[in-house]
Amino acid sequence: MKYKYLMGTVVVLLCVVHLNALDIDGYFKSYGRISYGSDSKYMRIENDFGIKIETQLYDNVSFFSHMDTRLLSIPRITSIKDMYEYPNYFKNSFRLKEIYVNILKFPFEFMDIRAGKQRIVWGAGDELSPNDFVNPYDFQDRWSFKNRIGVYSVKTDLYYNNLTVTGVLIPYFTPDLLPDSSNFGMFNQSTFLAPGITIGKINDTIISPGVMVKDNVIGGGRVSYNIFDYDFSLYYLYSRTYLPWVKEIIVMPDTVPSIINVKSELFYPRIHMSGFSFSGAVGNVGIWGDISLFIPRENHFLIDLSALGMGEMDTTNIEGKFYLKYLLGFDYTFSNEFYISIQYLHGFVNEKSNDNLHDYIFVGSRYPIFDNKIELSPFDCGIEVDDFSNIRKSYGIIFIPSLKIKPYDNLSISVSSLLSWGTDKTVLRGMKSYRGIQLGIEYLF
Amino acid sequence: MKIQRIIIFLLAILMFNIARGNEGLSPEEILRKVDSVMNAPNDQYMIIEMSLIDRGGNKTIRKIEIYQKGSNKRLGKFISPAEYKGIGFLSLPKGVFYIYLPAFKKIKRISSNVKNSKFAGTDFTYEDMEPKDYEKNWQGSIIDEDSLYYKLKIFPKTGIKSDYKYIILTVRKDIYYPVKSEYFKSNDNLVKIMTADSLSRINGYWIATVSKMKDLRSRHTSIMKLKDIKLNMGLSNSIFTKRFLKQ
Numbered sequence: 020m021k022y023k024y025l026m027g028t029v030v031v032l033l034c035v036v037h038l039n040a041l042d043i044d045g046y047f048k049s050y051g052r053i054s055y056g057s058d059s060k061y062m063r064i065e066n067d068f069g070i071k072i073e074t075q076l077y078d079n080v081s082f083f084s085h086m087d088t089r090l091l092s093i094p095r096i097t098s099i100k101d102m103y104e105y106p107n108y109f110k111n112s113f114r115l116k117e118i119y120v121n122i123l124k125f126p127f128e129f130m131d132i133r134a135g136k137q138r139i140v141w142g143a144g145d146e147l148s149p150n151d152f153v154n155p156y157d158f159q160d161r162w163s164f165k166n167r168i169g170v171y172s173v174k175t176d177l178y179y180n181n182l183t184v185t186g187v188l189i190p191y192f193t194p195d196l197l198p199d200s201s202n203f204g205m206f207n208q209s210t211f212l213a214p215g216i217t218i219g220k221i222n223d224t225i226i227s228p229g230v231m232v233k234d235n236v237i238g239g240g241r242v243s244y245n246i247f248d249y250d251f252s253l254y255y256l257y258s259r260t261y262l263p264w265v266k267e268i269i270v271m272p273d274t275v276p277s278i279i280n281v282k283s284e285l286f287y288p289r290i291h292m293s294g295f296s297f298s299g300a301v302g303n304v305g306i307w308g309d310i311s312l313f314i315p316r317e318n319h320f321l322i323d324l325s326a327l328g329m330g331e332m333d334t335t336n337i338e339g340k341f342y343l344k345y346l347l348g349f350d351y352t353f354s355n356e357f358y359i360s361i362q363y364l365h366g367f368v369n370e371k372s373n374d375n376l377h378d379y380i381f382v383g384s385r386y387p388i389f390d391n392k393i394e395l396s397p398f399d400c401g402i403e404v405d406d407f408s409n410i411r412k413s414y415g416i417i418f419i420p421s422l423k424i425k426p427y428d429n430l431s432i433s434v435s436s437l438l439s440w441g442t443d444k445t446v447l448r449g450m451k452s453y454r455g456i457q458l459g460i461e462y463l464f
Numbered sequence: 465m466k467i468q469r470i471i472i473f474l475l476a477i478l479m480f481n482i483a484r485g486n487e488g489l490s491p492e493e494i495l496r497k498v499d500s501v502m503n504a505p506n507d508q509y510m511i512i513e514m515s516l517i518d519r520g521g522n523k524t525i526r527k528i529e530i531y532q533k534g535s536n537k538r539l540g541k542f543i544s545p546a547e548y549k550g551i552g553f554l555s556l557p558k559g560v561f562y563i564y565l566p567a568f569k570k571i572k573r574i575s576s577n578v579k580n581s582k583f584a585g586t587d588f589t590y591e592d593m594e595p596k597d598y599e600k601n602w603q604g605s606i607i608d609e610d611s612l613y614y615k616l617k618i619f620p621k622t623g624i625k626s627d628y629k630y631i632i633l634t635v636r637k638d639i640y641y642p643v644k645s646e647y648f649k650s651n652d653n654l655v656k657i658m659t660a661d662s663l664s665r666i667n668g669y670w671i672a673t674v675s676k677m678k679d680l681r682s683r684h685t686s687i688m689k690l691k692d693i694k695l696n697m698g699l700s701n702s703i704f705t706k707r708f709l710k711q
Binding site: 044046121123131138140146165176178183248250298299300302303304305350351352354356387390391427428429463464 | 518524545546547549558560568569570572573574575578580581582585625627682684705706707711
């Protein structure tokens with residue numbers, strides 16, 4: 020934490036040095052959520068204050084930083100003594116989302132370099148692209164799948180007519196960030212277990228990659244080309260899974276009969292990720308797609324039941340067995356400016372192996388009315404199906420219709436309904452059956 | 465006296481010929497001349513300040529930096545307000561259109577009908593903001609004419625997608641600049657009127673430095689002022705690329 024504050028200070032100092040050429044933007048966002056359903060109870064108030072600073076250091080060299088402070092208001096008061104402690108009311112986080120130097124036309128006219136903590140967007144999908152596998156996810160807000168963690172990296176882009184070749188080198192491994200303690204259930208510990216295993220208590224240990232370069236380094240590239248008015252891209256990344264996989268489970272009997280204790284060891288296995296994406300239009304319909312191939316290089320998954328007198332099992336090892344995820348999306352804007360996008364996704368971010376990939380449909384909508392002073396999003400939802408032959412017992416739904424009022428430029432006030440329901444063992448249902456409402460205010464400057 | 469009569473006679477012939485020359489122009493020739501006037505500079509740079517005035521008289525302002533080359537390449541980047549800042553658009557030949565969304569760090573290819581939606585809440589559509597190439601994309605007829613103006617009714621040519629069924633274009637005869645455009649949708653509904661309120665001659669080129677677009681349905685008006693106009697700067701083709709769009 021001290022390190023992050025230090026970095027923030029360095030950013031501010033750098034900017035002060037170049038005060039006369041600063042370009043400063045920022046935002047204040049405040050969102051409050053509260054349940055109205057009795058099936059699950061959940062309250063969260065989040066305030067984000069962010070600053071984006073850009074400055075031109077030289078003709079072709081610029082500096083950019085994006086930092087924000089998040090204040091979560093989650094009162095956890097169970098006794099009088101809790102009322103004396105600030106952390107029982109509020110939780111602060113300083114986040115340095117991006118900080119990088121952008122060098123254009125260096126060392127050649129056709130080459131750009133960007134170095135630092137950055138977001139590298141790959142894939143053609145909206146918010147959910149199987150090919151967008153460079154940055155780990157930030158799932159702190161469980162209702163949003165668009166947040167990513169910036170990675171310290173060097174990115175080079177080479178341009179030649181319609182061809183762009185990108186190289187990426189990430190020296191430090193960063194895993195996904197899971198929903199914070201105010202959330203629940205989207206990724207619980209059993210998420211990382213193989214299907215069919217039900218356990219009571221888990222004592223888990225995650226083995227991190229270590230501190231050596233060879234253990235951390237992630238690298239890859241992209242080749243993009245535009246032809247026949249379509250954009251095509253090929254991707255490759257030698258990486259690690261950003262969510263941990265189980266390496267070993269040791270099942271032990273408890274002192275109480277009928278209860279077993281489970282000790283699990285998890286790790287981030289090496290994996291080859293590659294993909295292909297396209298985007299363009301057919302008539303007036305926008306169309307895009309991703310297909311991604313994942314080949315795990317290590318996954319010695321062992322279930323040790325010897326304490327129960329049943330030996331060891333390694334039947335769920337998927338090392339070297341590839342699996343595919345894909346996405347197909349469409350969007351259309353009607354003459355009254357009503358916009359709708361539909362994306363079909365096979366395989367969510369946490370899912371692995373061909374037998375374990377669910378199907379999803381995500382709908383986005385936007386309808387500006389009254390001179391853009393009001394924006395409706397009536398159909399925003401996600402539908403998940405695990406088994407099409409038994410939809411009733413294997414579905415999950417989230418439904419987030421919203422109304423945004425924009426009385427003035429840069430200011431918006433929104434109200435959304437947050438609904439989720441479905442059957443167990445689905446990601447969207449994993450967010451628990453929920454009926455809630457969200458109120459938000461955003462001001463940009 | 466005799467010399468005076470000869471001069472008057474010659475002047476009369478000259479005036480007659482000038483008038484006859486204009487009258488003889490076909491709609492295609494007028495549109496070609498309009499194109500040649502509007503796209504006369506090889507390239508252009510300008511800051512557009514767009515004032516939006518709603519039916520209650522409330523005013524908001526958008527600022528956009530525009531680069532244009534020829535009649536079919538245009539790149540724009542929003543300077544303000546904050547909610548639009550950094551959003552860029554790139555218009556290329558054959559109707560290819562990209563938008564850069566800085567919040568997502570993503571360039572998105574836009575299908576052609578999106579060009580008919582409002583440009584950042586203004587009364588201009590993306591189509592209205594595109595460089596014009598009337599002769600190539602439109603055809604029509606002269607429906608009225610006086611000593612100062614041509615009035616043309618023009619329709620999109622076959623295969624050209626436009627949000628408008630037709631446009632009535634009022635063109636100044638002396639400089640071939642369209643000073644009024646009336647936009648009609650289906651059922652002959654007049655939906656918008658654009659007027660060139662202030663024409664200036666900059667470096668020998670006619671430019672509408674102030675234009676007004678009035679949406680008759682919403683009673684909303686957008687006034688577009690062009691500032692910091694720079695012409696024939698020798699803009700490189702590298703500006704009109706996705707690489708520059710996301711910078």
